[in-house]
Amino acid sequence: MKLMKAIQVTAPGGKFELVQREIPEPAEGQVRVKVLACGVCHGDVLVKNGGHYPGLAYPRIPGHEIIGVIENLGTGVTGYEIGQRVGVGWPAGITYDGGFAEYMITVATELTLIPEELNEIEGAPLLCAGLTTFDALRNSGARPGDVVAIQGVGGLGHLAIQYAYKMGFKTIAISRGSEKQELAKRLGAQIFIDTESTEATNELLKLGGAKVILVTAPNNKAISDLINGLSIDGKIMIVAGVDEPISVVTGQLLAGRRSMQGWIPIYSGPNAKKDTIDFSLLTNVRPLIETFPLEQIDFAFEKMLNAKVRFRAVLTMGEATK
Secondary structure (H helix, E strand, O other): OOEEEEEEEOOOOOOOOEEEEEEEOOOEEEEEEEEEEEEEEHHHHHHOOOOOOOOOOEEEEOEEEEEEEEEEEEOOOOOOOOOOEEEEEEOOOOOOOHHHHHEEEEEEHHHOOOOOOOOOOHHHHHHHHHHHHHHHHHOOOOOOOOEEEEOOOOOOOOHHHHHHHHHHOEEEEEEEEOOOOHHHHHHHHOOOEEOOOOOOOHHHHHHEEEEEEEEEEOOHHHHHHHHHEEEEEEEEEEOOOOOOOOOOOOHHHOOOOEEEEEEHHHHHHOOOOHHHHHHHHHHHHOEEEEEEHHHHHHHHHHHOOOOOOOOEEEEOOOOOOO
């Protein structure tokens, strides 16, 4: 019997457990993927700490930023071949076992082909962090030349800056402190606003206001303040989970027909992941990553939670245990 290494959570609030499981076989319509790399995402907190999500059950192997190789095909699978490199995203690792393991099973409809020119370590975070920011920006209503501000220069924000610049927006990076200014400009931000030394709203209004402000860092007060920096018909789009209430005075919205919208890409259709990969390759958008072996999941997860990763954490896999 061949076994694989996997990281599982057995109950809400439980620890990550390194276990050995039998390598699973695909049923009809399914494929077995040998995992090459899997990103560690804030969405994995849902499994680690427990949350209300249809289909979430325990024990569960987390991980939904996955790139691997098709190793076995179940009956009825067409359009894919053994040996192809593929990506798997949400809801893997939530409603079924995901990529914190050497092998995983998924349905063929969840697969996205990964071109050879995209390596698995850089590519894995594109299947969630990249998808989330790219999809929000392309659906934001902003047009080339519009002022688009990215609030936060972290795991999501550093990708959003690149996408905004490549889409032709006048790209503004907003962050607390000047530590990330040089990086933000290198990634494509034409203007950097340090909220410790200046008022972000005033700086945005000097530019005529932002058509879109993409919120990538969970700071409820910052979001409330930034509403006043929107242009007429401007929009705040939130892609980060904000735990605290956001205070909005009706007049802030009425003053310029402003609006606020949450965005997750699961409603964007089956081609959203492919579009993200294609655009990223075409325009050379890549995440900045730190890699960790599967056994160091606790370290990687803790760094991710405390925003100590620069800027996405990716787990790499070893060979299956015999």
